Amino acid sequence: MSEDNKSDQPSISPYAAIKIGGFRLLLLGRLFVTISVQIQAITVGWQIYELTKSALALGMIGLSVAIPAIAVSLYAGHVADVANRRLVALCSVISLLVAIGSLAGCTLAIHDASILVPLIFVLIGLSGLARGFYGPPIFGMISEIVPRDLYANAAAWNSITWQGSAVAGPMLGGFLYLYYGAGYTYVFATALLAMASVCFFLIKSTPAPRSGLSSSIGESDERTAALLKEPAGAIANIKEGLAFVFSNQIILGAMAMDLFAVLFGGAVALLPIFTSEIFHLGPEQLGMLRAAPSLGAFLIAMLLTHHPITNNAGRIFLAVVAGFGLCMIAFGLSTNFYLSLALLTLSGILDGVSVYLRSTIYQLLTPDDMKGRVAAVNNIFIGSSNEIGEFESGVACKLLGLVPSVVFGGCMTLLVVLVASFKAPKLRKLNMQDLYQHTQV
Numbered sequence: 001m002s003e004d005n006k007s008d009q010p011s012i013s014p015y016a017a018i019k020i021g022g023f024r025l026l027l028l029g030r031l032f033v034t035i036s037v038q039i040q041a042i043t044v045g046w047q048i049y050e051l052t053k054s055a056l057a058l059g060m061i062g063l064s065v066a067i068p069a070i071a072v073s074l075y076a077g078h079v080a081d082v083a084n085r086r087l088v089a090l091c092s093v094i095s096l097l098v099a100i101g102s103l104a105g106c107t108l109a110i111h112d113a114s115i116l117v118p119l120i121f122v123l124i125g126l127s128g129l130a131r132g133f134y135g136p137p138i139f140g141m142i143s144e145i146v147p148r149d150l151y152a153n154a155a156a157w158n159s160i161t162w163q164g165s166a167v168a169g170p171m172l173g174g175f176l177y178l179y180y181g182a183g184y185t186y187v188f189a190t191a192l193l194a195m196a197s198v199c200f201f202l203i204k205s206t207p208a209p210r211s212g213l214s215s216s217i218g219e220s221d222e223r224t225a226a227l228l229k230e231p232a233g234a235i236a237n238i239k240e241g242l243a244f245v246f247s248n249q250i251i252l253g254a255m256a257m258d259l260f261a262v263l264f265g266g267a268v269a270l271l272p273i274f275t276s277e278i279f280h281l282g283p284e285q286l287g288m289l290r291a292a293p294s295l296g297a298f299l300i301a302m303l304l305t306h307h308p309i310t311n312n313a314g315r316i317f318l319a320v321v322a323g324f325g326l327c328m329i330a331f332g333l334s335t336n337f338y339l340s341l342a343l344l345t346l347s348g349i350l351d352g353v354s355v356y357l358r359s360t361i362y363q364l365l366t367p368d369d370m371k372g373r374v375a376a377v378n379n380i381f382i383g384s385s386n387e388i389g390e391f392e393s394g395v396a397c398k399l400l401g402l403v404p405s406v407v408f409g410g411c412m413t414l415l416v417v418l419v420a421s422f423k424a425p426k427l428r429k430l431n432m433q434d435l436y437q438h439t440q441v
Contacts, residue, residue, distance in 0.1 A: 012153055017150045022204060025199050026141060029089075033193065034161075034162055035165040036096075036190070038173060039186075040100055042170045042173035042286065042287055043173055043177055046177055046272055047182045048061060048120065051116065058272060060394065065127065066128060068126070069128040071132070072129060073380045074377070075238070076133040076376055077238070077241055077374070077376025079372070081136075081140070081237065081370065082237070085141045085372070086200060088137040089137040090200040093130075093134065093193060093196050093197050093200055095126075095130035096127055096130040097194060098126075103127075104183055104189075106119050106123065107120075107186060108184075135379040136375040136379065138375075139362070139375035141203070142154055143371060151360060152308050155360045156301050159301035160298060160302055160305070162294075163294045166291070166298075167291045168291070170286075170287040170291040170294075171291045172188075173185060174283045174285075174287020176188055178282065237373065241374060241376065245377045249424055249425075250365065251362060251365055253423070253424030253426070253427035254362075255381040256424075257318075258354070258358065260413075261325065261413045271290055278335060279335075281337065289341060289344060292341050292344035296345040296348025296349035297351055297355065298348075301356065309353070314429055314430030316357070317353075320351070321413065321416075322413070322417040323346075324347050325417065326410065328410035329410035330410075331343045331344060361430075393405060393409065
């Protein structure tokens with residue numbers, strides 16, 4: 001880093017954000033939620049494949065989660081910007097607890113696949129609905145708890161927590177499924193959500209002033225109730241959030257890159273088939289494969305707390321997304337379990353850098369009173385890339401075959417990077433230091 005950069009951005013302790021009690025509770029709550037959701041994902045994937053033996057059915061899992069989540073995301077962003085964000089997050093976690101708890105009950109009580117499979121899809125749809133309301137308030141709560149100069153540090157710790165739980169979740173899910181079956185695995189996931197609810201209940205965040213929504217704490221509840229009940233106010237707020245995102249080339253470019261790269265480049269939905277038919281292994285190894293990308297992302301997030309990225313952030317962002325596409329191509333061609341495990345870990349390292357950069361960009365460029373709505377738009381992009389990407393993988397596998405579908409997806413990711421490098425020059429030329437200077441008050 002140059003001497004100028006050092007003077008512009010003072011040195012920050014790698015552990016600065018986690019010294020804040022509210023942020024620690026937020027991270028712990030997210031840890032429990034993410035482990036639970038990861039356990040649910042691996043259990044549903046293996047359970048549906050055992051019951052149906054269908055690649056298309058595996059793809060439909062992602063679609064069943066994505067459609068409800070996307071349907072409510074914009075309104076959820078509006079709610080997160082006018083209501084108490086902690087309470088919105090808490091209600092969404094409790095709703096998710098009910099959905100996964102119902103999965104446990106149905107799995108333990110019903111043994112007829114023709115009845116159980118449709119019920120599973122209905123219940124994961126309800127979990128998608130709850131997840132649609134979960135992301136926007138979480139994004140806004142960070143700025144209510146953490147000072148602006150710690151946003152990058154908070155983004156790194158957020159990534160560490162998310163990726164660490166994403167490592168533990170699939171491996172734990174695979175182990176529990178192997179030894180205790182789907183029903184009791186869902187029970188464990190439900191217990192984790194109960195612990196997450198306690199964490200969110202205990203958070204005492206200090207809401208940041210939200211211009212145009214309330215001018216004082218005394219007016220907040222009355223104004224919130226009016227905005228929630230007034231359709232015109234909700235629509236106007238949603239339009240304002242959309243206009244902000246689509247007028248900002250850096251934010252829109254970063255979101256679009258994630259949407260299309262992971263939409264085509266992800267192979268997570270097909271891992272049960274790779275595990276069973278290519279590697280001839282079981283749910284325990286499936287858990288290892290699903291955990292590998294998160295392990296890589298966890299390791300790089302730990303490094304980024306000590307060595308944050310400031311210069312050439314845009315070029316680094318494009319490079320790591322291109323590297324992710326190359327990893328997917330190599331994974332599709334691999335027939336060795338350990339090589340595939342290594343490739344997925346490397347893909348996680350590259351994706352972890354991407355997540356870190358995107359999270360910091362969104363926090364720094366988004367006004368506090370718009371963070372719920374911007375997070376909602378991002379959730380639509382993320383939901384589309386991850387969940388609908390699973391559906392795309394299932395359809396592509398059905399039409400092209402297992403290996404060609406993954407290779408095709410990786411090639412499309414490289415094409416997306418090429419297009420973005422020309423269509424979003426501000427993103428390509430971005431230095432993170434410029435954002436800190438631009439947002440200084």
